[in-house]
Every structure is written in structure tokens, then in C-alpha cells.
Amino acid sequence: MNELRFPNNRAFDFTAIGRLCIDLNANEINRPMEETKTFTKYVGGSPANIAIGMSRFGLNTAFIGKIADDQMGRFIRGYLEENRIDTGNVVTDDTGAVTGLAFTEIKSPTDCSILMYRDNAADLLLTPGEVSEALIANTKLLLISGTALAQSPSREAVFQALQYARKHGTIVAFDLDYRPYTWKSQEETAVYYNLAAEKCDILLGTREEFDRMECFEQEHGDTSTATRWFNHSAQIVIIKHGQEGSIAYTKDGASHRAQSYPAKVVKTFGAGDAYASGFLYGVMQGWTLEKSMSFGSASACIVISSHSCSDAMPGAEQVHDYIARCERGEIVV
Ligand SMILES: Nc1ncnc2c1ncn2[C@@H]1O[C@H](COP(=O)(O)OP(=O)(O)O)[C@@H](O)[C@H]1O
Ligand SMILES: O=C(O)C[C@@H](O)[C@H](O)C(=O)COP(=O)(O)O
Numbered sequence: 001m002n003e004l005r006f007p008n009n010r011a012f013d014f015t016a017i018g019r020l021c022i023d024l025n026a027n028e029i030n031r032p033m034e035e036t037k038t039f040t041k042y043v044g045g046s047p048a049n050i051a052i053g054m055s056r057f058g059l060n061t062a063f064i065g066k067i068a069d070d071q072m073g074r075f076i077r078g079y080l081e082e083n084r085i086d087t088g089n090v091v092t093d094d095t096g097a098v099t100g101l102a103f104t105e106i107k108s109p110t111d112c113s114i115l116m117y118r119d120n121a122a123d124l125l126l127t128p129g130e131v132s133e134a135l136i137a138n139t140k141l142l143l144i145s146g147t148a149l150a151q152s153p154s155r156e157a158v159f160q161a162l163q164y165a166r167k168h169g170t171i172v173a174f175d176l177d178y179r180p181y182t183w184k185s186q187e188e189t190a191v192y193y194n195l196a197a198e199k200c201d202i203l204l205g206t207r208e209e210f211d212r213m214e215c216f217e218q219e220h221g222d223t224s225t226a227t228r229w230f231n232h233s234a235q236i237v238i239i240k241h242g243q244e245g246s247i248a249y250t251k252d253g254a255s256h257r258a259q260s261y262p263a264k265v266v267k268t269f270g271a272g273d274a275y276a277s278g279f280l281y282g283v284m285q286g287w288t289l290e291k292s293m294s295f296g297s298a299s300a301c302i303v304i305s306s307h308s309c310s311d312a313m314p315g316a317e318q319v320h321d322y323i324a325r326c327e328r329g330e331i332v333v
Contacts, residue, residue: 003251004201004235006284007169012086012139013059013284017131017161018148019045019123020065020076020090021100025307029266033105033115042308043079044102045123046177046273047145053277053299053313055083059284062086062139064131064161066154068122072099079310089132097122109265116181124182127153128160136161137168141284143276144200145175146209149192150182162199175276176205178212190215198232202283204276206240222247226255236289238279240272245297248289258293261326262333263301270309271300278319298322301331 023044026036043052048063055061063085067073069092076099080087100121105113118124126148136142142165148154165172174197183189193213197203205213210225217228226237226249240246245259278299282292298319306312314322325331 004171004283006140006171010138010140011060012062012135014051014054014141014143014280015062015064015135015139016047016051016143016145017064017126017158018047018145018154019100020048020063020067020080021045021102021121021123022072022076023102023104023309025104025267026106029106030108032107033103036105039103040307041075043076043310045100046147046175047143048076048080049270049273049309049313050143050145050175050277050280051080051085052083052310053274054281055085056313056315057277057281058316059281060086062089062135064089064126064135066091066093066122066126066130068093068097068099070099073122089130089135091126091130093122093125095125096120097125104267104269106267110268112267112269114269116179118181123148124151124154126157128156131157131160131164133164136164136170139170141171141173141280143173143175143280144196145177146193146196147177147179147182149196150189155192158196162196166199171202172200173202173204173276173280174200175272176203176209176213177272178205178209186212186215189213197229197234201233202236202238202280203229203234204238204240204272204279206242206272210239222249236283238293240275242268242271246275246293248293250289256289256293258290258297260297261301261322262331263305264331264333265304266307268304270303270312273309274303274313275300277313281316294323295319298326
């Protein structure tokens with residue numbers, strides 16, 4: 001059973017902290033990057049995608065992050081505002097840092113990769129002093145994301161946000177979102193991931209991401225992962241297994257396995273972000289874990305059947321409709 005109690009009477013349902021970037025998704029799909037000539041620009045960055053998803057579900061959403069003082073940074077701010085996300089805590093960098101870029105290569109629906117350009121990226125320059133205690137105190141659910149832990153000062157900014165969340169009883173979800181870029185070593189990654197994860201109420205990651213975080217542990221496996229984090233603050237641990245679905249554990253010892261829905265896949269990236277927003281939305285509505293996981297899984301299908309991640313984030317009606325169509329056998333792959 002889900003024992004989480006979200007605080008009442010807060011202006012914001014959801015706040016995400018971390019990366020605001022640009023995705024440049026290949027227009028000529030099903031071919032390698034060497035043969036790709038044109039791209040479509042979207043707002044990207046895993047926490048940005050999740051925040052956009054939450055806002056499309058109708059939640060009052062805010063973002064804490066840092067953008068470059070350039071055309072890309074202004075594009076990101078404008079897109080968040082168009083999507084009714086509060087940008088009062090999105091700071092503009094004044095050091096000449098740039099916007100992180102993710103060029104996506106779509107070789108086939110199952111063979112996708114990302115070429116990241118993240119030298120001197122503005123998002124990693126967020127400082128602890130730029131994290132608003134008032135906003136976190138006025139938020140029901142805070143999302144942190146692993147990549148922001150990769151470098152100072154954004155690493156300290158996330159720990160400061162965690163401290164404010166604990167102080168004010170704000171629930172924290174941690175999407176492990178491990179990206180090899182910007183981390184220096186496996187040990188560094190594991191140490192900071194562990195320090196953050198032990199302070200969080202909900203953990204979401206793929207099996208590979210949990211393995212990386214738990215590289216100092218002897219035992220690897222979904223059950224031992226869940227037990228380990230329940231000895232800290234976690235109430236819910238979700239382990240995602242791609243097309244094989246996902247498994248959720250709750251602190252009372254229950255677990256639930258969700259199958260994925262059929263999808264006409266264009267590209268695989270964006271699945272995790274859409275799943276996270278769908279699942280967290282469900283949990284915030286007080287739905288059962290089963291229903292929340294199904295909603296996340298269907299939301300993931302909608303995004304992987306589309307060209308973008310952020311722009312394709314669905315509204316709630318669209319997700320309910322997708323589930324209904326799957327149940328009627330209308331989506332055949
Ligand atoms: N090929 C697929 N077909 C249908 N659903 C998928 C597929 N890949 C992923 N999903 C859904 O998205 C969820 C998250 O995907 P996963 O690949 O595990 O995460 P990430 O994108 O973070 O690596 C899965 O639990 C599943 O419900
Ligand atoms: O997170 C990024 O910087 C890139 C994302 O915007 C990108 O679209 C993506 O890879 C999403 O990945 P996933 O949801 O973890 O599959």
C-alpha cells in the first residue's frame with residue numbers, strides 16, 4: 001500500500017530541480033547520425049520533460065534551474081511559460097555558460113542514442129543560494145534528478161533543496177536519470193547518488209541505474225534494492241525494465257509488476273520521463289500503485305510513439321484514452 005501523505009494547502013503541486021536543455025531530434029529517422037542532416041528543436045532535459053508532463057496533467061508546477069543568457073535559454077523559458085510552468089526560480093546565468101544540447105540519433109525504433117554537448121552547461125551552475133526555500137515549502141512534491149549531482153555547484157544546490165524539503169515536509173521523488181557525461185568515475189557517481197537517495201521518499205530508476213548506484217553492494221536484484229532503500233527514507237521504489245515493464249515495491253512489503261502496453265515505437269528515449277510524470281501524477285491523485293503504474297506505462301507509449309519527448313507529453317484524457325484503446329485491442333504493433 002502507498003503510505004505517502006502529501007501536504008495540503010500548498011500553492012504548487014510539483015516542483016522539479018535540475019536540467020533545462022535542448023533536444024535536437026533527427027528528422028530523418030531510421031538512419032545513423034552520419035547520414036542525418038536536419039533536426040527539430042525541442043525543450044529537453046529529463047526533469048524538464050517530467051515537469052512539462054505534470055503541467056499537462058493539470059498540476060500547478062514550478063521549476064528551479066539555470067539557463068544560458070542566449071537565444072536557447074530564452075526559448076526554454078518561453079516554452080515553460082507557454083506550458084504554465086512557474087519560471088520565477090529559473091535563473092539566467094551571467095558567466096557566459098551555454099545551453100546543453102542533446103542530438104538524438106534514431107537508427108531504428110530499438111536502436112537510439114544521444115550525442116550530448118554539455119561543456120560549460122548553464123544548468124550545472126545553479127548554486128545553493130539560488131534554491132528558494134519558500135518555493136519548496138510551498139510545494140507538495142519535489143523531483144530531483146541524478147545528473148544535477150554530477151558537478152558543483154548544482155550538486156550542492158540539490159542537497160540544499162533536499163534539506164528544505166525535509167524541513168518543510170515536502171515529499172521528494174528521485175529519478176536516478178544516470179547519464180555518463182559529466183561524471184568522473186563510478187565511485188563518485190555511487191557516493192553522491194547514495195547520499196541523495198537515502199533522503200528521498202520515492203526512487204525511480206532502471207535496473208542498470210540502481211546497479212550503478214549500488215556498485216559497492218554485494219547483492220544486486222530488485223528485492224534487495226527495495227529493502228536497502230526502505231532502511232532509509234524510501235516509501236516507494238520503482239525499478240523499470242524497458243519493454244518488460246516495471247516493478248514497484250512499497251515499504252509495507254507489497255510489490256506490484258506492471259506490464260508495458262503495445263506501442264508503435266518511433267524512438268525509445270523519453271519513455272522514462274513520461275512514465276515518471278504519469279506515475280507520480282497517479283500517486284498524487286491517491287490512485288493505487290497498479291493504476292498509477294499503468295498510467296505511467298501508457299504515457300510512456302504515447303511519447304515513444306512520437307518524435308519528441310517534451311512536446312509529446314500527453315494530457316490525462318489522452319492517457320486514459322490510450323489505455324481504453326489498448327483494452328479494446330485497437331493498438332496492434
Ligand atoms: N518498447 C516499449 N514498448 C512499450 N512500452 C515501453 C517500451 N519501452 C519502455 N516502455 C515503457 O516505459 C517505461 C520506462 O521505460 P524504460 O526504458 O525502462 O526507462 P528509461 O527510458 O528511463 O530507460 C517502461 O516501464 C514501459 O512501461
Ligand atoms: O535528458 C536529457 O537531457 C535528454 C532528454 O530530453 C531526452 O529526450 C531523453 O533522452 C529522455 O530520456 P529518458 O526518458 O530517460 O528515456
